[in-house]
Each structure stands twice: as structure tokens, then as C-alpha cells.
Amino acid sequence: MHPAFSVIFLTTLIGAAQGLFLALFTAQSYAAFKLLPQPDAHAFYGQGSLLALMLLVAGLGASFFHLGHPERAWRSAAMWRTSWLSREVLVLPAFMGVVFLYGLAHWLDWHPVLMTLPGGLPVDPSAILGVAGTVLAFGLFICTAMIYACLKFLAEWHSPLTVINYILLGGASGFTLAAAFASVTAPELVSFLGGWAAIITLLGLVSRSASLYRNARLKPKSSLQTAIGIKHPKITQKTQGFMGGSFNTREFFHGQPVAVLRSVKWFFIVAVFPVPLLLLLSATQGGTAMLAAAFIVQYAGLLAERWFFFAQANHPQNLYYQSIA
Amino acid sequence: MTQLALVIDLNVCVGCQACVTSCKEWNTAGSAGPMVDQNPYGADPTGTFFNRVQTFEVGEFPNTETVHFPKSCLHCEDPPCVPVCPTGASYKRKEDGIVLVNYDKCIGCKYCSWACPYGARELDEQQQVMKKCTLCVDRIYDMSMVEDDRKPSCVKACPTSARLFGDIHDPESAVSIAIRESGGYPLMPEWGTHPANHYLPRRKTRIKIHDDELERADNPLKVDRQLPKPAMNEPTLDDVTTW
Numbered sequence: 214m215h216p217a218f219s220v221i222f223l224t225t226l227i228g229a230a231q232g233l234f235l236a237l238f239t240a241q242s243y244a245a246f247k248l249l250p251q252p253d254a255h256a257f258y259g260q261g262s263l264l265a266l267m268l269l270v271a272g273l274g275a276s277f278f279h280l281g282h283p284e285r286a287w288r289s290a291a292m293w294r295t296s297w298l299s300r301e302v303l304v305l306p307a308f309m310g311v312v313f314l315y316g317l318a319h320w321l322d323w324h325p326v327l328m329t330l331p332g333g334l335p336v337d338p339s340a341i342l343g344v345a346g347t348v349l350a351f352g353l354f355i356c357t358a359m360i361y362a363c364l365k366f367l368a369e370w371h372s373p374l375t376v377i378n379y380i381l382l383g384g385a386s387g388f389t390l391a392a393a394f395a396s397v398t399a400p401e402l403v404s405f406l407g408g409w410a411a412i413i414t415l416l417g418l419v420s421r422s423a424s425l426y427r428n429a430r431l432k433p434k435s436s437l438q439t440a441i442g443i444k445h446p447k448i449t450q451k452t453q454g455f456m457g458g459s460f461n462t463r464e465f466f467h468g469q470p471v472a473v474l475r476s477v478k479w480f481f482i483v484a485v486f487p488v489p490l491l492l493l494l495s496a497t498q499g500g501t502a503m504l505a506a507a508f509i510v511q512y513a514g515l516l517a518e519r520w521f522f523f524a525q526a527n528h529p530q531n532l533y534y535q536s537i538a
Numbered sequence: 539m540t541q542l543a544l545v546i547d548l549n550v551c552v553g554c555q556a557c558v559t560s561c562k563e564w565n566t567a568g569s570a571g572p573m574v575d576q577n578p579y580g581a582d583p584t585g586t587f588f589n590r591v592q593t594f595e596v597g598e599f600p601n602t603e604t605v606h607f608p609k610s611c612l613h614c615e616d617p618p619c620v621p622v623c624p625t626g627a628s629y630k631r632k633e634d635g636i637v638l639v640n641y642d643k644c645i646g647c648k649y650c651s652w653a654c655p656y657g658a659r660e661l662d663e664q665q666q667v668m669k670k671c672t673l674c675v676d677r678i679y680d681m682s683m684v685e686d687d688r689k690p691s692c693v694k695a696c697p698t699s700a701r702l703f704g705d706i707h708d709p710e711s712a713v714s715i716a717i718r719e720s721g722g723y724p725l726m727p728e729w730g731t732h733p734a735n736h737y738l739p740r741r742k743t744r745i746k747i748h749d750d751e752l753e754r755a756d757n758p759l760k761v762d763r764q765l766p767k768p769a770m771n772e773p774t775l776d777d778v779t780t781w
Binding site: 280281451457459464 | 555558577582583584585586587590591592593594595596597598604605607609618620621622623624625626627643644645646647648649651652653654655656657659660661663665666667723724725726727728729737739740
């Protein structure tokens with residue numbers, strides 16, 4: 214497939230935002246149970262939510278560049294019963310709204326006790342919004358990943374590993390960003406968030422390696438024989454019917470030599486996993502520059518990872534476009 | 539339930555591209571707007587087409603066969619492009635099974651083209667909406683045309699009658715009979731899309747001619763025997779057999 218930068222930025226930006234929100238609410242939950250010191254709510258939760266919201270808006274903005282008719286984008290909420298893309302279109306704004314309200318509740322110090330848990334823990338609006346946001350964050354990960362994983366023709370994507378990778382890689386970049394952000398606003402949480410970022414990055418390494426291993430061993434279900442229905446071991450295309458390009462030759466081919474594909478793969482394997490891990494582990498006691506570098510390197514790696522994700526997928530329609538003339 | 543479809547006979551397709559040009563001619567002039575060409579006289583021309591004819595070589599030299607392969611939307615009975623559309627712009631008509639795109643609802647997200655294993659959908663570069671074969675839906679129901687013209691443009695154009703059009707759910711239609719009796723098959727059956735369009739395979743036309751069909755066994759005058767002619771006084775079959 215041809216990797217579209219609009220979709221690469223959409224999936225990586227909102228993935229980091231979802232991970233960042235999950236990191237914020239994880240810290241709040243730990244603090245509620247007195248497992249972590251209570252950070253400055255204004256700076257950490259309030260501005261952290263604002264940062265997540267800005268990433269979400271940037272991702273949503275990038276997605277509009279993918280559309281031929283962005284002014285009709287509102288129509289895409291219609292078919293949520295059948296289309297994962299439609300479901301994503303509904304869940305993304307819902308998640309943005311909850312992140313906004315969550316940040317607002319912390320910013321305004323709006324903490325009326327709505328009910329009390331059996332242990333005597335007070336539940337305020339930010340806790341309920343946090344739970345709703347967590348559900349929506351995971352829902353959005355699933356919707357985004359299922360857009361690709363539900364397409365059975367693209368064997369490289371048609372796997373539960375696609376969903377797991379989107380969750381873990383988005384979560385890793387979000388927790389790394391949260392650690393870098395906490396080094397400025399809530400230094401007491403840096404080792405906690407950095408530790409989780411390292412753990413999720415390691416889990417991401419395992420699941421992404423599993424999908425690389427799987428995809429390297431796929432056997433295509435379709436062949437030229439089934440594509441034109443002629444049972445002969447040797448069929449070659451003499452012409453695809455036209456000399457110039459068409460949508461079919463642009464949208465489904467990445468057009469890069471194998472060497473580029475291989476270098477992008479190794480770049481993302483290094484930039485998403487070991488480099489941020491080393492930076493995270495060496496900066497658990499602070500070190501904003503190191504943590505910021507960890508996030509920037511990991512995010513750059515994720516851009517490459519997403520590019521490779523698209524480029525690696527081999528569409529069966531390509532069987533019909535093997536030879537110009 | 540009606541399911542309109544094309545049946546394409548690969549045995550008689552000669553790859554003349556008449557269906558490609560007549561399709562483009564009819565559909566670019568329709569009320570839905572042109573099928574736009576970009577850079578048509580430049581170095582890298584490109585444009586929207588509903589139908590293409592490709593050519594494949596089967597076998598190894600010298601035992602090869604050239605197969606011309608017309609390719610358009612197959613109007614699947616279980617179209618994978620329809621449920622993925624987020625706006626409902628892609629739909630399959632209940633009344634005749636044609637898969638269509640509502641150009642006024644399409645947002646140009648290209649997701650349906652990813653979900654089609656045949657590459658039947660193309661994004662129009664100028665209108666920025668997804669386009670595909672409509673089975674000439676603006677033609678086949680046009681009562682102002684004589685009945686013989688109410689067929690897709692490609693079917694009308696084919697000089698060798700390689701393209702048949704009809705209802706594959708009617709067991710007595712010409713297309714159903716062709717599928718049933720001439721070995722019609724769908725493309726990429728492994729995906730379970732149940733394409734409505736079928737293809738008829740290449741067929742070897744062989745006729746076994748026995749020697750006695752060329753030369754009468756009973757040939758008293760021996761007029762069409764091989765040279766040199768036998769003498770007239772040699773015995774004929776009538777002389778040596780009893781009937």
C-alpha cells in the first residue's frame with residue numbers, strides 16, 4: 214500500500230494522546246489509593262489534558278488531508294453499524310470531549326464528592342470522567358486498529374496483533390511523553406511514569422516483533438491463477454491495459470526499492486524500542502532533556518513504524534498490475 | 539431477486555479495447571459528470587476508467603496462449619466494499635444487485651478501494667470521489683432507447699460478442715445458461731465475495747475426422763483417392779464384401 218502521511222500522523226498523534234491520557238489517569242488512580250504522592254492538579258492533570266487535547270486536534274486535522282471531500286466529513290458518522298472507520302469517527306470526538314472535561318474538572322478544582330467507595334475513598338467527577346476516558350481511549354485504539362485489521366484481503370494487517378500493536382505502541386509513546394511532561398510539572402511521578410513507559414515499550418517490542426515474524430512468513434492466498442481463473446503454473450502479464458499510471462498503480466504500491474523498506478524497518482526497530490528504553494532508564498530521577506529526547510526519538514520511530522506498516526501490506530489487486538506493456 | 543451481471547467469454551475476446559473506449563465514451567458523457575483525464579497529452583497521462591482490457595501470456599514459449607482479460611467491477615453478491623464505507627455512499631441495489639456509489643455522499647476516503655481485492659474502484663482525481671462500473675445503470679432502464687440498446691455500453695461495442703449481459707439469478711437467462719453450460723467461473727473465489735460477473739474459459743475446438751470421412755470406403759470409381767490413382771480394373775469394396 215502507498216503510505217499516506219495524513220493517516221500516519223493521525224494514528225501516531227492520537228495514539229500518543231490516548232497513551233498520555235491513560236498515563237494521567239493511571240497516576241490519579243494510584244494517587245487516590247495513596248500509592249503515589251498527589252501532584253499539582255493544575256499543572257499535571259490540567260495542562261497534561263490540554264497537551265493530550267492538542268495532539269488529538271492535530272491528529273484530527275491531519276486526517277482531513279486524507280479526504281477528497283473534507284467538507285462532507287460529517288457524513289462519515291452514518292454507518293457505525295458496519296464500518297470501523299465510522300466508529301472511529303464517533304469515538305474520536307467523544308474521547309476529545311471527555312479529555313476536555315477531565316482537564317477542566319482538574320483545572321477548576323471541581324472535586325465535589327459524588328459517592329464514596331466501600332473503602333472510604335471519595336469519588337469526584339474527575340474520577341468518573343477518567344474512567345469514561347479510559348474506556349473511550351481503549352475503544353479508540355480498537356476502532357483505529359480494526360480499520361486495518363478487519364480487511365481480510367490485506368493479510369499483513371488481518372491479525373489481532375495489529376490491535377495489540379496499536380494499543381501498546383500508542384501507550385508506550387503516551388507514557389514516555391507523560392514522563393517527560395512530569396519531569397517539568399510533577400517530578401515526583403517521573404520514575405513511576407518512566408517505569409511504566411519502559412514496561413509498555415518492552416511489551417510493544419514483543420508484539421511488534423511477533424507481527425514482523427508473522428508477516429515475513431505469510432503465504433498470499435491469491436495468485437495470478439485465481440486472479441484470472443486460469444489453471445496454469447506459468448502465467449505472465451504482458452500489459453495491464455494502459456501505459457500511463459492510474460489510481461490502481463498509485464494507491465496500492467509504495468514505489469520504493471527494497472533497500473528503503475529494509476532501512477525504514479531497522480530504523481523504527483531501533484528508534485521505537487532500545488533508544489527510548491535506554492534514555493528512560495537513565496533518566497528516571499528527572500532529566501527533562503533526556504526524557505524529551507526519549508519521546509522525540511520514539512515518536513520519530515513510530516512515524517517510520519507506521520510508514521512501514523502501510524508499505525509492507527501487499528494488496529491482492531497488485532496481481533493485475535505487474536507489467537505496463 | 540435479480541442480479542444483473544456480465545459474463546465475459548475469454549475464448550472469443552480479441553483484446554481490441556472497444557469495450558474500454560465505448561465505456562469511457564458513454565460514462566464520461568453522463569449526467570454524473572465526466573471521468574476526468576489528467577495530463578492527457580503529456581508525458582504521464584492518467585485518468586478514470588471503469589473497464590480495462592489486460593493481456594496475459596499463459597504457458598512457456600513455444601507453447602503459449604495469449605489471453606485478453608477484460609476487467610471491471612464484478613458487482614459481488616457479498617460486496618466487501620459496501621460495509622466498510624463510513625457514509626453509506628457505496629451501496630448494493632436490492633432490486634437488481636448493482637453496486638453503486640452515490641457521488642454526492644462520497645467523502646473520498648479511499649477505504650472502499652482498500653476493501654476490494656480486484657482493484658475495481660478508482661478515485662477520480664478531479665471530482666475526488668470513488669468511481670466504478672455502474673453496469674450502465676443510466677442506459678439499461680432508459681425507455682427512450684430501443685430495447686436492443688438497453689444494454690451496457692461495453693456489451694453493445696464488443697465486435698465478437700464476448701460480453702453477455704443479463705440476470706444470473708434467472709436460470710433460463712442467456713448468462714445463466716452460458717455459466718452453466720460453458721464452465722463459467724468467478725475471480726478469486728477464495729475470498730467469498732461471490733462476484734456476479736463470471737468469465738467463460740478458453741476452449742479448444744477439436745474435431746476428429748476419420749479417414750473414411752474424407753475418402754469413401756465404398757468408392758467404386760476411386761475418384762478421390764490419393765495419387766497415383768489405382769487402375770480401374772482393381773477390385774472395389776463392392777467386389778470384395780457382401781452387404
